[in-house]
Amino acid sequence: MVEFVEIANGLRFPEGPIAMPDGSVVLVEMFGKCITRIMPDGTKQTIAHIDGGPNGIALGPDGALYLCNNGGSFTEVNYNGLTFPGPFDPSIYIGGSIQRVDLKTGAVTNLYTQCDGHPLRGPNDIVFDRDGAMWFTDHGIRHERTADRTGIYYAKTDGSMIREVIFPCDAPNGIGLSPDGKTLYWAETFTGRVFQATITGAGKTSPVSAADPSSCLCGLPGLQYLDSLAVDGVGNICVATLLNGGITVISPSGEILEHIATGDPLTTNICFGGPDYRTAYITLSGTGRLVSMKWPDKGLRLNYL
16 A cells, blocks of 8 residues: 655646655645745745746746746636635636746746737646757636637647647646656646657657547546656656546556556655655645655656656
């Protein structure tokens, strides 16, 4: 049986954890509208207040945070002691964006709000490649009788270039890179599938098609939704799984290796850290907690950490 260590509680839908070199964990509180640093003893420090809906974050090559802001795509719903991302409310939505956040001052700068004339709807998760550019997903918005068709984007940190690389996707969420940086992975929330593409150049991938079975790495059985993901040091794709709350571990060949149950149906994110990168940090968003566990394999150290 897996033993979890609770690091912090009372968080308002935590997402996007980053295990920092000093032993702290930086994450967002989506409904708290802030970025928070959790110290090893569980104390909390507010790094920045964020309008809209802070979602995925990553540490960039300049030491700043880069934030996927979903613009306030979800409302906070509390039910049976759990917090859920509720229906879209147009009156609080400010538009999706990619933002730069200064770790020292908390200053927030908008980098991108659109691509080729199409507004970013609900940017969700982000990862940096070795060249210092970012890949990110746009989860989109579902509202009443409509749902966005969105995609996977590639952008530079100075605000000079953004490119839509893969389109269309159905609510893409978590995103990650293989240890060698040659394969891009992303999870679609409602289809319960993890997709893959070969990176062929800066911001370029092999063709991705719904009609090509090789594009789909793995599909989970039954009613299971997918959130964020992280890749470990041996190349396994570790995807946070909703409803069937936990972490589903998928091999690079697409085999489901195991499911690590957390007891929270809103298990949203995982990252790796610690002195030997064998500690997994997991956000249990339904119960507002950050927990850790020993990981059987060495985690993958992200670029710029």
